[in-house]
Amino acid sequence: MKIRKAVIPAAGIGTRFLPWTKSMPKEMLPIVDKPVIQYVVEECVNSGIKEIIIVYSQEKEAIKEYFSENKKFEEKLKQQGKIDRIFSVQNLLKKAKITFILQTGPYGNATPILASEKVIGKEPFAVLWGDQFIWAKPERLKQCLSIFEKFKNPVIAGIRVGKIETRNRGMCQTKPLTARTHILEKIWEKPGPEKAPSDLAAYGTYLLTPDIFPLLKKIKPTRDGEYWLVDAINLLARKRRVLVHELSNAKLYDAGTKLNYHKTVIDFMFKDKEIGQKMKDYLKGKKLV
Amino acid sequence: MKKITKAVIAVAGYGTRFLPATKNQPKEMLPIIDKPIVQYLVEEAVASGIKDIILVTRFGQSSLENHFDTNMELEIQLEKNGKKEALEKVQRTYRMANFIYIRQGRHLPYGNATPLLCIHNVINRDEPFVYMFGDDLVKGKIPCVKQLMNVYYKENPAAVIAVQETAKEEIERYGVVKYKKGTKINQIDQVLEKMPASRAPSSMAQFGRFIFTPKVLRIAREHFESGKFGKDNELWVADLLNELAKKEKVIAQPIKGKWMTTGDPLRYMKTMVEFALDREDIGAEFSKYLKELNLS
Numbered sequence: 169m170k171i172r173k174a175v176i177p178a179a180g181i182g183t184r185f186l187p188w189t190k191s192m193p194k195e196m197l198p199i200v201d202k203p204v205i206q207y208v209v210e211e212c213v214n215s216g217i218k219e220i221i222i223v224y225s226q227e228k229e230a231i232k233e234y235f236s237e238n239k240k241f242e243e244k245l246k247q248q249g250k251i252d253r254i255f256s257v258q259n260l261l262k263k264a265k266i267t268f269i270l271q272t273g274p275y276g277n278a279t280p281i282l283a284s285e286k287v288i289g290k291e292p293f294a295v296l297w298g299d300q301f302i303w304a305k306p307e308r309l310k311q312c313l314s315i316f317e318k319f320k321n322p323v324i325a326g327i328r329v330g331k332i333e334t335r336n337r338g339m340c341q342t343k344p345l346t347a348r349t350h351i352l353e354k355i356w357e358k359p360g361p362e363k364a365p366s367d368l369a370a371y372g373t374y375l376l377t378p379d380i381f382p383l384l385k386k387i388k389p390t391r392d393g394e395y396w397l398v399d400a401i402n403l404l405a406r407k408r409r410v411l412v413h414e415l416s417n418a419k420l421y422d423a424g425t426k427l428n429y430h431k432t433v434i435d436f437m438f439k440d441k442e443i444g445q446k447m448k449d450y451l452k453g454k455k456l457v
Numbered sequence: 458m459k460k461i462t463k464a465v466i467a468v469a470g471y472g473t474r475f476l477p478a479t480k481n482q483p484k485e486m487l488p489i490i491d492k493p494i495v496q497y498l499v500e501e502a503v504a505s506g507i508k509d510i511i512l513v514t515r516f517g518q519s520s521l522e523n524h525f526d527t528n529m530e531l532e533i534q535l536e537k538n539g540k541k542e543a544l545e546k547v548q549r550t551y552r553m554a555n556f557i558y559i560r561q562g563r564h565l566p567y568g569n570a571t572p573l574l575c576i577h578n579v580i581n582r583d584e585p586f587v588y589m590f591g592d593d594l595v596k597g598k599i600p601c602v603k604q605l606m607n608v609y610y611k612e613n614p615a616a617v618i619a620v621q622e623t624a625k626e627e628i629e630r631y632g633v634v635k636y637k638k639g640t641k642i643n644q645i646d647q648v649l650e651k652m653p654a655s656r657a658p659s660s661m662a663q664f665g666r667f668i669f670t671p672k673v674l675r676i677a678r679e680h681f682e683s684g685k686f687g688k689d690n691e692l693w694v695a696d697l698l699n700e701l702a703k704k705e706k707v708i709a710q711p712i713k714g715k716w717m718t719t720g721d722p723l724r725y726m727k728t729m730v731e732f733a734l735d736r737e738d739i740g741a742e743f744s745k746y747l748k749e750l751n752l753s
Binding site: 181183184185186187188189190191192196197198200201202203206226227230233234238241244245248250253254256257392426427430431433434437440442443446447448450451452456457 | 471473475476477478480481482486487488490491492493496517520521523524528530531534535538540543546547549550722723726727729730733734736738739742743744746747748750751752
């Protein structure tokens with residue numbers, strides 16, 4: 169069965185960007201002139217997924233507002249002759265059906281997935297985090313979808329990382345299947361270099377089957393009372409084959425920490441047609457690069 | 458002389474150059490690292506001794522008002538998780554000053570002096586106040602507002618405006634000041650907008666920090682009521698200052714520190730990079746990242 173739906177959880181508080189995140193969701197952090205989450209939604213649409221479910225929390229109305237029509241504002245822009253500046257958002261609204269679910273329930277990233285059960289129904293679906301995206305050629309979602317269609321098993325995107333990163337990522341214990349596709353045995357959360365089972369990290373892209381839902385209800389909370397998707401995936405891997413697909417030509421853009429956010433902004437502003445070269449010249453002139 | 462305790466910040470612009478990011482937030486809410494641009498302005502005013510912050514806004518800017526308000530759910534959660542430092546950052550935003558919001562109505566003309574038409578009810582007769590443009594930031598040890606206040610208290614002029622030496626290729630973008638001959642206190646004759654460098658009377662560009670007395674408000678009202686608008690039919694601060702300077706003392710104070718604007722994407726990006734490099738938490742690593750890009 170084809171994957172037609174994607175869930176984008178966007179309900180966590182962005183503690184690292186406080187106080188900015190007091191009134192704006194971290195998924196709305198701008199990468200030059202577009203919010204992070206728009207890159208994620210665009211990737212879904214470009215990969216053929218037309219139904220997108222954004223799970224948000226009460227403080228994050230701004231995301232819903234952003235992906236909704238605003239006639240008054242559009243009228244104003246038309247008058248000013250600047251309506252083309254929001255074409256990229258209007259285009260997404262035309263091509264995709266975006267549904268919003270208000271998250272309730274305990275903390276942790278399992279909750280938003282469970283919250284979307286009714287909308288997903290009995291079909292496979294994709295999960296992508298709303299505050300990070302992966303630039304890849306072909307796009308990471310396309311790469312993962314083709315593996316899903318070939319093997320008919322749940323697929324997680326993987327990237328090889330350095331030793332330090334093993335402290336911040338879910339690291340995969342796997343058995344080989346093909347050159348770039350592996351069979352998942354278990355994901356270890358933030359194991360650090362000594363305990364890491366491999367250098368293959370699970371990277372925020374999960375193509376799941378609906379049998380994940382009963383497992384999401386079965387998992388136990390962590391000491392902080394949080395419920396984690398990775399625990400349900402580990403249960404799923406015991407019941408059926410789950411694959412980790414190592415992405416080709418990929419680079420992660422993570423707006424989750426201040427440093428990574430700024431690195432992301434730098435990369436994207438250099439790519440910008442209008443300001444890219446000027447920015448390079450400026451940094452060269454100041455001997456900052 | 459009356460003490461200066463109020464700062465008026467103009468944040469009623471549309472920020473269309475930042476679209477789509479500004480589709481549902483004012484451009485003054487765009488982040489510089491982890492704070493919205495407008496918070497840097499408020500902090501500068503507060504560090505200069507200002508108590509009341511008057512924000513002149515327009516419809517659709519509720520995220521700005523929420524930013525300087527309590528957020529109970531978030532605060533309770535941070536407290537529960539023992540995130541003290543984060544909680545302090547959240548609470549500081551609404552504790553550091555009194556916030557007053559005034560909406561700029563649609564019946565008013567465009568222009569950087571228009572907010573001055575909206576504040577007569579919150580500024581007392583003969584009360585001097587600070588006026589700030591929401592997109593100018595100043596990096597430096599002594600807050601820019603404080604520097605202007607010091608000059609005001611010393612010279613008791615009708616207005617003090619902040620100026621900075623600006624490169625030739627940039628000067629045409631801004632208002633450049635023409636100093637009065639024979640005065641020692643940087644008194645000016647005029648602010649000249651969009652002058653090519655070859656014809657500019659000085660290299661000092663004026664930017665969005667001012668101390669105004671209500672005399673400026675009266676001129677603004679007169680211009681509005683008699684339909685006396687400037688370029689593009691807008692109400693400009695420079696026009697008000699030029700009329701004021703004919704009769705009164707207007708001082709253009711060179712500022713110690715670095716003025717940076719965030720008014721367009723390129724300059725916003727430059728400001729973002731320079732502020733990030735200055736930060737203790739990420740500056741060193743970010744600088745290393747830039748150097749390793751090997752652009753040259």
